[in-house]
Amino acid sequence: MTRKALDQTLGFLRSLDRTASVDDVARLLVTELAAFGVAHAMAGTVPGKGTPARQQQSHILVNTFPSEWGRRYLTRGYAFHDPTVRHLSETKVPFAWSDLRSRIGDDSEARRVMDEAGEFRLRDGVTIPLMTLEGGTAGFSLSGEHLAIDPDDRPMLHLIATYAFGHLLRLRGEGSLPRTIRLAPREREALQWAAEGKTDWEIGEVMGISTHGVDFHLRSARTKLGTTNRTQAVAVALRRGLIL
């Protein structure tokens, strides 16, 4: 039984390798998972609270939702009320939307998102939580009118979603995915002093830490910013408004 699920997963991965566009990946997912009742796929990183609709759009890697639902979802900021999105930061394992119904309680906004999704034949779904290398919370949702997904199927879906997400990131070009970068206070402080032209030793003096400590914070900031050296880190941090 699990051997069959593994073979199916490996078959999916081979097909995934041959896809060359986001549409190919979307088609493959819906075809491959049709037996589970999956009709739509949506995946992306979770936007920070208050992200404008246009920027939210760029967090999405794939989305086959009916376009009217997609538009409504973005313009009304449903990502910030959607209980499946909220649950992403609380779990590491795939969950069914139906598991969340009882947890919504009297949150009317959350209930509205789920009910309206149902009107678009997205009544049922499974969401797979993911975490990017950059530390961003991400999710992969598979949905339809009625899903026939057994809890035992979830490990396979976890693998399929992970590989599909990685492949979609590559198709897009890793660098262009907008990320919510959060610098720790000491990383920001060290980088701010670096922007003022101070040396590691001088920064250590003003921050009251060792030169090694300064190097550590700056290195960590560089990693988060995806930059290769100090100059580029300062430039990117300025551009993104992370330092002044």
Next chain:
Amino acid sequence: MIQIVTPANAQRFRDEMEQVWRLRHAVFVEEKRWTDLARPDGREIDQFDTPHAIHFLALEAGRVIGYSRLLPTTRPHLLSDVLPQLCEGELPRGHDTWEWTRQAVARSHRGRGKAINPVSLALLSGIVEWGLASGVRRLVLQMPTLYLLHVVQLHFRAHPLGLPQAISGEDIIATTAEFDERTLARLRRLTGRSGSVLAPDYPYLAA
């Protein structure tokens, strides 16, 4: 800087290896609660710490701030002896295939966010550099499924050996992870280093 320790140079790194056993105990026993590994002397050493293991130490001013261990798959290792249920087909074995275990970073050097930390990236760079120079081209990994995306994003070709399974409360998957020059280039772009992370005198794998 990443220092490789094998029997060829272990004499010179006795103090650092002492720190390794204690870091491993702190991370795996005290923090992750892998209580089977607990030792009264606070030094986490298991049956795989034989002369065949290769130790990768992240050093900062003489202090061990991170660690990884590679085990040859031609001998007993974790996947073959401890977690065989994670591999549904034949075990991946060979001189070009090493198992990566006991990845640990000192709490002081983890940073606060969820992003992968620079010490882990440096250790992985060291492993890939060593592999490329030693005719090794793939790793065997056992990890929480959540980290599989990281491996894929780092340009490893990860091949699942089985489906994820719940092991002591965590969802664990075993994969092989093939690497090449592109993997190293990707790691270097992320760490912001252009040169080697390895200490200059590291011992190459003989054979």
